[in-house]
Amino acid sequence: MAALVNPGITKLVGNTPLLRVRLFEREFPRLEVYAKAEWFNPGGSVKDRAALAMIEDGERRGALTKDRTIIDSTSGNTGIAYALMGAAKGYRVKLVMPGNVSAERKALVMAYGAEIVYSDAGEGSDGAIRMVRDLVAGDPDAYFYPDQYSNPANPRAHYEGTAVEILEQTDKRITHFVAGLGTTGTFVGTSRRLKEHDASIKTIAIEPDDSFHGLEGLKHLPTAIVPRIWDPSLADEVWGCPTEPAYALARTVARAEGLLVGHSSGAVLWAVRKLATAIHEGVVVTVFPDSGDRYISTGLYGARPR
Ligand SMILES: Cc1ncc(COP(=O)(O)O)c(C=O)c1O
Numbered sequence: 465m466a467a468l469v470n471p472g473i474t475k476l477v478g479n480t481p482l483l484r485v486r487l488f489e490r491e492f493p494r495l496e497v498y499a500k501a502e503w504f505n506p507g508g509s510v511k512d513r514a515a516l517a518m519i520e521d522g523e524r525r526g527a528l529t530k531d532r533t534i535i536d537s538t539s540g541n542t543g544i545a546y547a548l549m550g551a552a553k554g555y556r557v558k559l560v561m562p563g564n565v566s567a568e569r570k571a572l573v574m575a576y577g578a579e580i581v582y583s584d585a586g587e588g589s590d591g592a593i594r595m596v597r598d599l600v601a602g603d604p605d606a607y608f609y610p611d612q613y614s615n616p617a618n619p620r621a622h623y624e625g626t627a628v629e630i631l632e633q634t635d636k637r638i639t640h641f642v643a644g645l646g647t648t649g650t651f652v653g654t655s656r657r658l659k660e661h662d663a664s665i666k667t668i669a670i671e672p673d674d675s676f677h678g679l680e681g682l683k684h685l686p687t688a689i690v691p692r693i694w695d696p697s698l699a700d701e702v703w704g705c706p707t708e709p710a711y712a713l714a715r716t717v718a719r720a721e722g723l724l725v726g727h728s729s730g731a732v733l734w735a736v737r738k739l740a741t742a743i744h745e746g747v748v749v750t751v752f753p754d755s756g757d758r759y760i761s762t763g764l765y766g767a768r769p770r
Contacts, residue, residue, distance in 0.1 A: 468763070473552050477512045478625045480504045482633040482749070484712055487717055488737055494745035497736055498634065499729070500626065503755035507541075507548040508572075509755040510626075514649050516544035516663055517621035518610035519553065528608040533558050535600060535607045537592035540569035541646075541681060541754055542612055547576035558607075560596040561604045562588055566680070567761045592691050612647045613691035622653025630654065630749050631661060639746040642735050643704075644682045644728045645669045648694040655698040667701045673704030678711070680762075681728045681753060703738065705731040713737075714756060724756035727764065 470476065485497040502510035518540055522528030532558040534546055543559040550557035557578035561570070564585035573580060579597070583592040593613065600609045612618050630638060641658055644653040648669075655667040672679045675687040684704075685694070696702070708725075714730030717723045729752040736748055756764060 473506050474516055474530070474549060476506045477516050478505070479629060482630065482724070483752075485717070485721065485723070485733075485736075485750075487713075487720060487733065488740050492740045492744055494609055495740050495743070496747045497740075498747070498749045499723075499732075499752045500630065500740045500749070501723075502751060502753050503725075505545075507545045508754060508758065509541035509545065510650055510751060511541040511545040513549070513625055513683065514612060514618040514647070515542055515549050515610075517617045518615050518681045519549050519555075519610065521615070521617035522608050522610060530554065531615060532608040533606060534613055535596060535609050536560070537596040538612070540565045540573075540758075543578065543580075544569065544572045544576070546610075547573045547578035550578065551576045555608075558599075558654060560592045560599070562592050566759060568758050570614070589683065591713070593689055613689070616693065618647055618649035619653030619656065619693050622650050624653075624655045626751070627654040627657030627661075628649065630658070634747055634749060636661070637747045638665060638749045640666045640668065640739060640743070642668045642670065642732050642750040644679075644731055644751070644753065645685060645694075646681050646683055646728075646753075647723065648683075648691050650684065650753070652693055652695050652698055652734040654751075656695070659698065667698060668703060668739060669699040670703055670731050671704050672731075673706050678707040679705065679727050680759070681726070681729050682731060703735055705734050709734050711764060718756060718765065725752045726754040726756055726759050728753050 481501045482498045483501050505512035535558045537560045546559050560581045562585050563582040583595040651669050658665045672684045675684045710730035713733040731752040
């Protein structure tokens with residue numbers, strides 16, 4: 465094969481750019497802020513890393529074979545990632561989603577040929593988890609159920625990928641790591657590797673500040689089914705982010721820097737600013753899980769920044 469030809473779309477997962485974020489530079493000139501631009505993954509989000517790792521782990525263990533359907537519950541991005549990887553590798557994909565996920569997400573998943581089963585919107589991601597467990601229990605041999613909330617291959621993708629990339633891209637200068645909690649895979653895997661490298665690196669995990677929130681992709685752990693992969697010992701701090709300030713920061717960073725990011729990136733920016741007021745200097749790295757174009761129909765950019 466010619467050297468310039470990529471052998472396939474799954475090989476494009478990871479190695480995302482680390483972007484300098486200048487939003488807080490005037491206020492905190494001695495603070496460097498960087499973000500992993502995870503929408504550069506082929507499926508458009510950080511979840512490509514976990515989905516590919518869990519599927520390839522299933523293939524290695526023999527748990528995933530061509531006669532089985534990949535099934536999981538997902539608030540959207542993991543579903544898009546499974547749907548893409550399934551199409552690329554030749555597997556059927558069935559996804560259980562709360563009925564209220566954004567229109568763009570449903571359309572994307574269907575474009576890759578995956579099937580959607582809707583769970584009760586009022587029960588959120590936990591309702592989807594309960595429904596997928598029932599479906600698998602009803603016909604266990606028909607499915608490969610990666611269970612992103614319990615599968616060690618999810619954080620391992622970040623332990624072996626995201627964290628190693630961050631250390632290389634910052635020339636090992638990172639002092640603080642900030643990330644949102646969904647399945648907790650990004651935070652747990654990345655923080656574990658960073659702390660093994662240098663125990664003085666501080667880690668801050670971000671969840672919504674309330675069980676009723678608008679931060680799609682993030683989980684309010686005190687009121688949710690706690691993911692089995694969650695390891696609270698890796699978090700120096702866990703902060704609850706309010707929805708509106710996160711939305712406002714997502715709008716601001718789009719207009720001020722040309723970075724069109726999703727709700728959960730607004731949430732980590734809220735946390736970076738809060739951290740900045742405490743530390744004033746350092747090398748802070750965060751993760752922007754997806755792009756704002758996934759949320760146009762939610763009205764995220766409908767209002768002017770305040
Ligand atoms: C938009 C968005 N942000 C953040 C996250 C959290 O990532 P993780 O599941 O690795 O905790 C997700 C996960 O689904 C997501 O979709």
